[in-house]
Amino acid sequence: MRVAIAGGGIAGLTSAIALVARGFTVTLYERAPVLEEVGAGIQLSPNATTVLARLGVLPHLAQATIEPEAIEIRDASRGARLGIVPLGPAARQRYGAPYCLIHRSDLQAGLLAAVRESKAINLHLGLKVGAVRADDNGVIFDAGGTEQHADLLIAADGVRSAIRQKFFAHPGPQPVGRTAWRATLATADVPQTIRRDITGLWLGPGGHLVHYPVRAGASLNVVVIASATGDTPPPNPFGREARALIDVVPSWIPWPLFGVDASKPWTRGRVALIGDAAHAMPPTAAQGGAQAIEDAWVIAAALASQPDDPAAALRAYQRARLGRVLRIVREAERNLAVYNMHGIAAATRNIVLGAMSPERLIRRLDWLYGWKPE
Numbered sequence: 001m002r003v004a005i006a007g008g009g010i011a012g013l014t015s016a017i018a019l020v021a022r023g024f025t026v027t028l029y030e031r032a033p034v035l036e037e038v039g040a041g042i043q044l045s046p047n048a049t050t051v052l053a054r055l056g057v058l059p060h061l062a063q064a065t066i067e068p069e070a071i072e073i074r075d076a077s078r079g080a081r082l083g084i085v086p087l088g089p090a091a092r093q094r095y096g097a098p099y100c101l102i103h104r105s106d107l108q109a110g111l112l113a114a115v116r117e118s119k120a121i122n123l124h125l126g127l128k129v130g131a132v133r134a135d136d137n138g139v140i141f142d143a144g145g146t147e148q149h150a151d152l153l154i155a156a157d158g159v160r161s162a163i164r165q166k167f168f169a170h171p172g173p174q175p176v177g178r179t180a181w182r183a184t185l186a187t188a189d190v191p192q193t194i195r196r197d198i199t200g201l202w203l204g205p206g207g208h209l210v211h212y213p214v215r216a217g218a219s220l221n222v223v224v225i226a227s228a229t230g231d232t233p234p235p236n237p238f239g240r241e242a243r244a245l246i247d248v249v250p251s252w253i254p255w256p257l258f259g260v261d262a263s264k265p266w267t268r269g270r271v272a273l274i275g276d277a278a279h280a281m282p283p284t285a286a287q288g289g290a291q292a293i294e295d296a297w298v299i300a301a302a303l304a305s306q307p308d309d310p311a312a313a314l315r316a317y318q319r320a321r322l323g324r325v326l327r328i329v330r331e332a333e334r335n336l337a338v339y340n341m342h343g344i345a346a347a348t349r350n351i352v353l354g355a356m357s358p359e360r361l362i363r364r365l366d367w368l369y370g371w372k373p374e
């Protein structure tokens, strides 16, 4: 079977690797002439690393990753510690896979190395997938001005997916109402008061701050998310301790956040949406990339179990994924609201969090992090 993939982000690269592991031949089209990632980090929870381990990619990332001891939740205005979610060895023991922090370019380099090593993947950079037509026998699409044929097409073309909008006729991405300001900082420039062995999550009215080490501890990834716009994050709601970090960041990448309606169909005949093209969500569960990685495993498994009926296999992929992904989208949206509460609601949240033991806080994530392929 000839499988075509549009898009070489986390979803496209991981799908290609998962498909060749099942014996398929893949052609991957990426519109960018050079694969580059935004200069920022990504958290890979155990549900994602378990897939990367099974695909043989995780060992190649080991030099570049770091496993945080915990997620430390703090009040952004006052600095008070609200809760601890134990990770590190506790996550490995609980889920049989690590919780990893990595720079996006290191993750991409690891995935790309696996793609380039495989003779069954044809990678075409600088070729944009355009108009798509499909019937019961196959898919015909434009790639950089030439007509291409495949038995099926996986659209991994991100939150602004043209295939989602044109071939599926789904609405375009919707603003989340928040901007993320992203930066990385040399660890030597990080104030001593900021821990470098954890993921820090500072909650405040209308905005929050996340930081964690990347590049095996050489840099700190810093993200401020707030309901504002501009080149730099707003001063509020951050108090002295959070500001000590925000103020030493020399430059920010502002990133308006968008999501898509994940409840719309992900498959139409022999064409399927995957990753952000299917279900872009707010980053407040740190799951967009992880869900793209889960998708990649499941779509490859579905096609391997029904290679003679690709359309049925793609429908099986959506059936297997939809309930879980919609639950995660709701969780991300709920987290966004809870992280940014004001007044009495925020005070109540802080009391509730403060009363929860580390064991209870991690147990609440078992359904999410404990997912296993098949």
Ligand SMILES: Cc1cc2nc3c(=O)[nH]c(=O)nc-3n(C[C@H](O)[C@H](O)[C@H](O)COP(=O)(O)OP(=O)(O)OC[C@H]3O[C@@H](n4cnc5c(N)ncnc54)[C@H](O)[C@@H]3O)c2cc1C
Binding pocket: 006, 007, 008, 009, 010, 011, 012, 029, 030, 031, 032, 041, 042, 043, 044, 127, 128, 129, 130, 156, 157, 158, 159, 161, 162, 180, 182, 223, 255, 257, 274, 275, 276, 277, 283, 286, 287, 288, 289, 290, 291, 292
């Ligand atoms: C601030 C922030 C923090 C985040 N933190 C986390 C986190 O900690 N953990 C986590 O799991 N997720 C996180 N995410 C989400 C995660 O980054 C995304 O879900 C993930 O990158 C989506 O990958 P993708 O491959 O689906 O899409 P993309 O990364 O957008 O890749 C799409 C690719 O398709 C290409 N393309 C587009 N159109 C075409 C075309 N027509 N033809 C060919 N190629 C095309 C693009 O050039 C691009 O390379 C975060 C997101 C943000 C914004």
